[in-house]
Amino acid sequence: METNSELLDKENLTRVIGEYPTEPGNQSPGPYLLLSGGIHGNEPSGVLAIQRVFRKLRKVKPSLKGKIVGVAGNIVALKKGVRLIDQDLNRVCTLANEQQLKSGELPDFHEASEFRELMLIIEKLENEAHNRAFHFMDLHTTSSNTAPYISVNCSESSFDFAKQMPLPVVKGIEKYIPGHFDHYQTLKGHIGFTMEAGQHDDPKSADYHEAAIWMVLVNAGMLEKSAIPYEDYYQLLDNASPTNENFEVIYRQEISEDHYFRMDPGYANFTKINQGQRLATLDGETIVSRAQGRVFLPLYQTQGSDGFFIVKQA
Structure with missing residues (x-):
């Protein structure tokens, strides 16, 4: 069986993985959901899962409220299969760096340009969304074999949103290591969490990530349960972790x-x-x-x- 790294098409990787609906005129009122994968370049599972979801959306064309957008994080690191180039992208996503980039100053490390492109995409979506709910889900994996879980910042709305998933939820990591891409979005007022799906190259990680994306679409009120095998996805995640504490x-x-x-x-x-x-x-x-x-x-x-x-x- 091929690993996640082998399955990732690195040559044709682009920043925006997909948008649905693709035409503004086909969009129904509803929340926005930003999916991100590959914030660390040695974690291809999230990108693969996002690609799968958009392939199915384009094929089935379900009725969706709002809009879903998927992005790849550290493009250069993903293509090289390494965690980072100069600095950890998941440590530099701060409001201070945002202001520096907005002033036209580009810090002297590669990940600053990656963050700038992600930042501009978020701004564009915020302008589109106006006063609608803005959800996010950042998809990660770990270096060791581990059961899936959710990491959430100390935001009650995000914590409540995360607890709808049949997975253990860990909160408060931003107190120790700020600069996470999900923490940046929380500070922007968005609601969401990071999902860690297992070991970097384990194909099951992409399965868990995909299941979680479909569940989040339902939990956010964007998709009807009947449009997907919701219970199958629920059971897949529920059986994957030893605890739901x-x-x-x-x-x-x-x-x-x-x-x-x-x-x-x-x-x-x-x-x-x-x-x-x-x-x-x-x-x-x-x-x-x-x-x-x-x-x-x-x-x-x-x-x-x-x-x-x-x-x-x-």
Whole structure:
């Protein structure tokens, strides 16, 4: 079976993956939904899932309220199959950088130009949407094998929206690492979340992402349940994760560029841990858990500044 990286058509990748409906005259009043995949270039699953959804929309032509738009994130990194080029795109999406870009100043790192293009697309959609609800869904995967889950900023409307999904929901990560693309959109007043669907190259990740997109279209009031096999998608996600509990981030293990971090083997998302339990090494020194809870986003790849997080039940 081909991996997600092998399935991605890197040569023909474009910023806007699709829009539906395609003609303004065919649009019915309703919310807007922005889907984003590949904010990290080694995470093709979201792009593949968005492409699938638009192929089906164009083929079936269901009645849709509002408008759905899908975009690819770090185009150059996606084509190279690497997480980032100069800086992590999912750390530079801040209001301060937005103002700098609007002033005509382009910071001296590649991801600034990627963020600028995404920013302009959002502005265009905001102008189209006027006072309609604006939802978003940012699609990600992880370096380790893990069950799907949702990450949401500390926004009650987004938290409530995320809890409609049959997946565990983790809130509050923006307190530790601001600059996420989803945090930027939350600060703009949009409602939505990030969905992590599993390991980067696992084909099931694209299946989970696609199922979640269809469910979000229904949950946002854009599509009738009867238009899709909603229960099949629900069961697929419900069976994919060991828990549907809600969690909050309480600790982040930071890694600086000159440090060597190694996560101990065997940890997956939501693995229960005790205070004092060994988790990793940093420059050869043992790191133990500072609290009882569960491991979140253990790092098993070479690029990244977050070794792991600890979450507790919210």
